[in-house]
Amino acid sequence: MTDKTAELKTEGGDYQYPVLPGSVGPDVIDIRKLYGQTGKFTYDPGFTSTASCQSAITYIDGDKGVLLHRGYPIDQLAEHSTFMEVAYLLLHGDLPKKDELEDFSKTITYHTMVHEQIVHFFRGFRRDAHPMSVMCGVVGALSAFYHDSTDITDPTQRLVASHRMIAKMPTIAAMAYKYSIGQPFLYPQNDLSYTGNFLRMTFGVPAETYEVNPVIERAMDRIFILHADHEQNASTSTVRLAGSSGANPFACIAAGIACLWGPAHGGANEAALNMLREIGDAKNVKSYVDRAKDKNDPFRLMGFGHRVYKNYDPRAKVMQQTAEEVLKELNISDPVLDVARELEQIALSDEYFIEKKLYPNVDFYSGIILNAIGFPTEMFTALFALARTTGWVAQWNEMISDPEQKIGRPRQLYVGATQRDYVPVGER
Secondary structure, eight states, rough: OOSSSEEEEEEEEEEEEEEEEEEESSSSSOOOTTTHHHHHOOOOOOGOOOSSOOSSSSEEEEETTTEEEEEEEEEHHHOOOOOOHHHHHHHHSEEEEEEEOOOEEEEEEHHHHHHHHHHHGGGGGGGGGHHHHHHHHHHGGGTOOOOOOOOOOOHHHHHHHHHHHHHHHHHHHHHHHHHTTOOOOOOTTTTOOHHHHHHHHHOTTSSOOOOHHHHHHHHHHHHHHSSSSOOHHHHHHHHHHHHHOOOHHHHHHHHHHOOOOOTTTTTTHHHHHHHHHHOOOOOGGGHHHHHHOOTTOOOSSSBOSSSSOSSSHHHHHHHHHHHHHHHHHHHHHOOOHHEEEEEHHHHOHHHHHHHHTTOOOOHHHHHHHHHHEEEEEGHHHHHHHHHHHHHHHHHHHHHHOOOOOOOOOOOOOSSSOOOOOOOOOOGG
């Protein structure tokens, strides 16, 4: 708590509101009593200037290009950690000791199988259904199969549900992919890592042994780490809002998946890859950059700039390195990467981009990596959902445990008709 206050002057009087400090980052003005005292609301489309909760999970400083998970810089986690370690960190608050990590990894491993009836559930979808539509349906249906972990008032059930969501999401994502291409599902294999298991379930077939490539496994693990959580973004806020009503955790995560599906959120890496393909060759980059500067040209550069970051997205640096490693390992000479390199160099030196703070973001390189590994573009957002489930689960748990948590109820500035009397249809 602090003694600092902010003063609001209105025609009805002057009011004082406490200013609350965070452990790092900007202070916030506590306006919880604003409506009761003044009869007025704040107007904040997109809630970009409104803190809807207190959180100790993720911190972002967009101006400095900083992303911290529980205080740890994202680049350190991506370089030294594993996705399972980061999942534990987000969920429990601290990096695990060796025995804690082993126990956690074992618990997740033994939750990766899904109820056998879910296999039949897939048959209700069309073969050409988008993986995200399948994941929305299947994840939402999990609450019909796991009744023993839907009581949100029971901390043990909440933990079991959290483990189940993190564990089963790779299985569901892989099943969605296999279903779309007409191949049989593969059951999880418990001697593989979280990421290795997912790669095998996605690309393996029953007729032969699948060997996990350690370079690809590490690349996917980094991608999962870089997408694990990103503070109060649209999908995370959706999970929290759904959870504030007391909805079961599976329904809340399904709501997050639905929100993530939007092209302005989870679909950005697919859009960035499609843009690079449209440019086609590095020699075409300058003409496309000129088009991007032209306000009258509908062409827009994808993978540059970010709602939060006004500096180089710290995740993009790791992605760039990972892209180089993957293409080298697979011996792929991808012209799309040449386009990306040229475009990045121009963007980082061009006054137009510098002035508008349009730096490459995480989506700029992630699509190249996923495409090289063999994922079709429609799977990109599903992979994002797989990784972000860990953050959603951590945020949901934090929200449920928050004594100040209330059901979400944003207000509005009403601009419609004032009260009018009903007129019979024949008199209108």
